[in-house]
Amino acid sequence: MSEPLTLIDRLWSTHEIARREDGAALLWVDRHYVHEGSFHAFSQMKARGRQVAEPGLTFGVSDHYVPTRGRDRAIANPEIAAMVSNFESNATQSHIGLFGLRDPRQGIVHVVGPEQGLTLPGLLIVCGDSHTSTHGAFGAYAFGIGASEVAHVLMTQTLWQKKPKRMRITVDGHTTVGVAAKDIALTIIARVGADGAQGHAIEFAGRAITALSMEGRMTLCNMSIEAGGRCGMIAPDANTFAYLKGRPYAPKDAAFDRAVAAWSALASDPDAAFDREVTLDAAAIVPVVTWGTTPDDALPIDANVPDPARETDPARAAYIREALDYMGIAPGKKLSDITIDRVFIGSCTNSRIEDLRAAAAVLAGRTSKVPGLVSPGSSTVKRQAEQEGLHRIFRAAGLEWADSGCSMCVGINGDLVPPGERCASTTNRNFRGRQGPGARTHLMSPAMVAAAAVNGHLSDVRPLLAGRKL
Amino acid sequence: MEKFVRLTAKACPLTQPNINTDQILPARYLKWPRSRGLGQVLFQDLRFDAEGREQQNFPLNQPTWRDAKIIVAGRNFGGGSSREAAVYALYDYGIRCVIAPSFGDILSQNAVKNGLLTAVLPEVEAAELAAAIADDPALPVTVDLERQTISHDNLSYGFAIDPVSRSQLLNGWDDIDLTENHRDQIEVFKAKDRLGRPWAIPTTA
Incomplete structure (x- = not known):
């Protein structure tokens, strides 16, 4: 065998x-x-x-x-x-x-x-x-x-x-x-x-x-x-x-x-061995946002950012201090108290029709407290979203409905987050300067970006979904 | 490609973890041709402030380390974007070897194609090496790829590198030349594969 x-x-x-x-x-x-x-x-x-x-x-x-x-x-x-x-x-x-x-x-x-x-x-x-x-x-x-x-x-x-x-x-x-x-x-x-x-x-x-x-x-x-x-x-x-x-x-x-x-034959055999296995329970996963400058700095939205003073590992404490300094966040601050300057919905991570629907479901009938840009993943996605009327929801909320590209995820087409500004973003990297020199990025899902837009600060989307058709 | 066999040079410590390729070479320089001098914008936003003034506390700005050929980095050096221009920037600045507890996979691969050695040293030993350099900035460090050792004074560490990268660096192999030797095998594979996986060819839209 x-x-x-x-x-x-x-x-x-x-x-x-x-x-x-x-x-x-x-x-x-x-x-x-x-x-x-x-x-x-x-x-x-x-x-x-x-x-x-x-x-x-x-x-x-x-x-x-x-x-x-x-x-x-x-x-x-x-x-x-x-x-x-x-x-x-x-x-x-x-x-x-x-x-x-x-x-x-x-x-x-x-x-x-x-x-x-x-x-x-x-x-x-x-x-x-x-x-x-x-x-x-x-x-x-x-x-x-x-x-x-x-x-x-x-x-x-x-x-x-x-x-x-x-x-x-x-x-x-x-x-x-x-x-x-x-x-x-x-x-x-x-x-x-x-x-x-x-x-x-x-x-x-x-x-x-x-x-x-x-x-x-x-x-x-x-x-x-x-x-x-x-x-x-x-x-x-x-x-x-x-x-x-x-x-x-x-x-x-x-x-x-x-x-x-x-x-249909492309699957792992039931008894196949892996070099490493990790298991998670889906029921324990909650909406998360990032607070720092690497994507593993992700925490549940109801948590507080870390406090370097409470960190026992000096190297880790130094990292947290530098990351919070770059991000302009006080140690230990509640994540949902962090106010934002703008939002971005787009990128190869979260710009497909389902992503736009998820954001629109939150934004429908509401307005964004901050400016923002929505860049669909493709011109095809854009047409489909317009057929569904999603663009009207984004525009009515005060967000800009744009054409498709990598856009504000990497900023090399000129779509930049200005220095020192904080962006709730559906993108993939919260690295220093990723969305522009001095830009501060918080990564999250499209629905969570929409929630941040509605409230003007990082927010749990779940209360905003009550009574909505998803 | 230039071979890498053995190097003795000054080493600069850059020990914060997760220095990704956006830090090594910010995206706004990706449209530069290599001939424009990517070495001058290596670590641009760490080396210089927004007005272009040198950041005094950045190690590569210290007089002794300006001409370092080795960097002793923290964990996960070069993760993130696949931009090979990050490696061009390191190499064109004069860096020939980066030592770290771990590297982004794509950066390591890109490094090998350009004669830059990425040597993996366990976290404790990398920290020890960085501390030794901090004590004696001009300390010459020797990296020997044949013996897979990093040494200074009487200390010597064994480092890890995958055998594929090692053989490529030691020989200065050019991938295209290597592949040419397999031209017949490629043709045989292609013919057989088109019969076995006809669906793999895109249909005309």
Whole structure:
């Protein structure tokens, strides 16, 4: 009898072309997504006089530098304009599929790939972006790579990799009302630490995981990197197949049925061994927010920020002191007493239709006490939200309804949180300066951002959900 | 790629944990071509204040450590974004080795492709090494990749690195050249895989 296998074992062996003596394997890449940041890689390729090996498996998406306002005008900043136009001409010259600035399907690469049916179970997917882990939600082996690896994939459609260790995070039971995939993700990260999953492929399992929509699964897998894991994955099931059916680039008709038969085998054997196992009880998870400068600084909304004076480990005390100083928060302050200056709803973590619905359900008939920006995950999501009338709810609440891109998550298109301002954000990183130099970021779910907007301070969304249709 | 075999140089302690790639190279410099000199904006928002004045207490601004080639860092150095330009910034500043209890996976991978060694030392030993440098800032530290040791004076620590990264750094291998040797295997794999997984090819939209 053969040895029981995990999902990552199965995905790995399907893609292995060759193995070196030192253990590195050459893997086949099924999908390569590129964005404006890939210019180093295109330069490396050109310097070698090479071309894209598999243009049919390479797809470009303009997302990092695109404007979210005023798309009918030329981009004012010449450096930013050049990033977008150079990328789009690299893509066109290389004959790769392009979802460019003017394309009605444009959006954030980690939203567009699944939405277009390019992301499928069983695929090995790479992109020069750490949040490529998102695509693992479909049972794909998906991870972020650097420019040299992007260049290697462009030139060969392969990649040298060392096999990751296996980690399973099981979330048993049922979550309660007001608890979103983001709360599960942040609770996990707080538990294992920002580097807790380093060197591991994470498989998420358990009843609370299978109960998640595909949008929720993407949020969770997206944040794997924030726990240090280069990839996260969930075994595909009926939800996965239903999401993919009829998507533009997905297999059609009988080919789809045959694909589903193959995809259905993509799971860990019941008796397969993992290098590490972590188990959480979904019922114990509550809405959380971050207080500090790494994503594992996450606490339940009814908690207080830590006080370095009460910390016994001097290194930890020093970290807390510096983080609170940067964040401009007094030690021991109640989280729900922290007032905010603005909100942001968007990013590859939380900008899909379900995220916008969750925020709108809280904001409907209410106004935001602070300014804010809503950037849908893709132009397709934007159209759908407008059909549902969600944009009217955001606008009536006083928030700006914008176009799609990475926007204020990383700020390189010019959407910045001003220095010293505090932003309640649906994004993935609360690093110093992430949303702009001196910006202070609190991470939370879309519904929790909406609650913070309504109250003007960090807040538990649950009382605001009373009597609302969810 | 330049090989890494052995290095003796000054080492700068930078021991706070979780120095992520946004700290190593803030996102606003990602549109710079490498030729513009990414080394000058390495740790920009830690090294300089908003007006561009040097932060006196930042270790790399201390006279002795300005030309350090080694950084002794805290846990989880280089987590976060996949930006390889963070490694370009370190390398172009003159850094050839970072020693830390743990590293972001993507940063380690990017480092290897650029001849930068990321050496893993247990937390206690990394702290001990950082303390020794703080006591004697000009202390020469030797990193030997063949023997996998970090040493100064009479002290020597063994460090961890995965064998794949070690062989690549020692040989200065170029991935593309290595892959070329497998061109036939790639073609065989591709042909077989297209039959076995026809669904893996995107349909035309």
